Amino acid sequence: MGQITYAAALNRALAEAMREDPKVVVLGEDIGALGGIFTVTQGLLEEFGPARVFETPLSEACYVGCGTGLALCGWRPVVELMFTDFLMVAMDQVCNQAAKLRYMTGGQAKLPMTLRAPIGARNSAAAQHSQSPQAWFAHTPGLRVVMPATPADALGLLASAIECDDPVLVLEHKSHYGDKGPVPEGRHRVPLGKAEVKRSGKDVTIVGCSRMTLLALEAAEQLAAEGIEAEVVDLRSLNPLDREAIVGSVSRTRRAVVVDEGVLDFGITAEIAALVHGELFDELLAPVVRVGAVHAPIPFSPPLERAAVPQVADIVAAVRRCLGKKPADI
Amino acid sequence: MKPTEQQMKEMLRTMLTIRGFEQTACALYMDNWESGNFLGALHSYEGQEAVATGACACLRDDDYVFSTHRGHGHFIAKGGDVKAMFAELLGKEAGCSRGRGGSMHMFDPEKGLMGGNGIVGGGIPLALGPAFAANYRGTDQVTVSFFGEGASSQGVFHESLNLAALWDLPLIFVCENNRYAVGTPVSQGISVPNVSVRAAGYGCPGVTVDGDDPVAVYEAVSEAVAHARAGNGPSLVEAVTHRYSTHCMVMQEGREQSELDEMNEHDPIPRFEQYLQENGIISADEVQALKGEVSQLIEEAVAFGEDAPFPDPATVADGLWVS
């Protein structure tokens, strides 16, 4: 398996899909000559030409709507948003139009559209360029949401998203674009709605997605040094959620810590904690511990930014708490 | 209306301050970047100084300005505190947004500075608010909404022009056409050659001026301000200008080298200096003295910003609510 970056993996998924299916087109801001600000669409304009790589004006509501319309008449658009924060400019098109059209038309409409958008707090991009609003979108019936953590998952999930006949939002983490990892050479698909155990352990399950999966793996490494064996479940998809994988893992470890980069209150972790408590109440050795971002916009100042979103140390501390360790034992 | 000689001297000072601020800010950004500290997205206003300067010279302290992601120039031209700006750029508690905002989110309502914006176009409808309030209360305050030509593709730009014209709001839409939105040239982003023609569709005046000439900007904006203060509604002023640096630190340059080589020809500062000297408005000595004052101001402001303490991480969730 060759090592490529997350950005290159996404790029490969796009290029392969465009080669395979002439109905796949991409649209977004600065995705042509510039290759997208995170380099994900590099080379597509050269290979496929402006008829399939539409560089749009700066008008998110307009081009997300255009993508929805293309999908409605049988095309397979992949729409790039520069930042997930700008998807909010197009909220009507995403949540009122794309997500609802199929159900609302009694199942007649088909919306094979993929939206790609970068999330996450990184490098002090401040409140309007740092959000992780996955819970909003996972809360929207009719929209599938996936969040790859590794290059291989980026390739496999984006490829599956493009092939899916429903609208899929692929939330990519800004911190990951330059990360390298092993990626299968040939055809590679990651099924939508399937979590993956990225590390096995018997003492506690850490459930996360996107960048939090990587932090959870680091935390697990640290915990191993003190004799705690943590299992890390990477959700990969939020909707559909792989409830079986979560419940399966926690039924073995009987303890769970759930981590998400989004705002903690009313977020993803609450959904998963409710699931675990509901399914495994009698087996649990401790209540589920949740870790998430503070209830505030992401601040600019570097020390505040670090304090706003979960860090490895927060996950480690949460695991210790879940294991009933008092601060004095730590 | 032409600016007075005294105003023009002040305008030169403002332009020099903006230039000095941006050059120092970019150097500071690079120093930090090289040692692994990221200071977010810094969009330099270098090259566009004449626009903010000419436009804000038409305004009173009690007028309002809504700025953009590329907003340092607006902030300085409307009287923002350069010390607090450097502190903000560095994420310090003494910053004009207490370090919570950074380069794109500087705020000083006392000076009528109603904030930069990270969402392109997001600030345009906000400007309708104070314009509406001025009308309602019968004051003759005006509001300026700055935005780039790229932002004029957003729906809210069109919706706001319509509403402002419909209600005769005292609002001046100042479009800074620096001919690019990140890497998208104006020819690929907008269906007409000049943004100003959009005004006709909403029944308000629209003009295009040389945005590298602060006097031309002043003339157009002061006319729009007089029109607005007299209760005649909004105007759209498009200032065609040039962005010197890459879209933002530390992004790669997408423009052709030949195009960048031409930038010096458009530099608004030497041109304005020359104009002032040729017309006997300022002497070479006075220009030198002005430059000395500006560099001292900048030096002191950077030192203030660097010495200021960071916010306490324990306060991260504070400040969300009024009470």
Ligand SMILES: Cc1ncc(C[n+]2csc(CCOP(=O)(O)OP(=O)(O)O)c2C)c(N)n1
């Ligand atoms: C809603 C939204 N879409 C996209 C962006 C990313 N972005 C930041 S600045 C910019 C270009 C803006 O162009 P223009 O309005 O001409 O202003 P300029 O940068 O040229 O000053 C883009 C696309 C954003 N910040 N907000």
Ligand SMILES: [Mg+2]
């Ligand atoms: Mg522009």
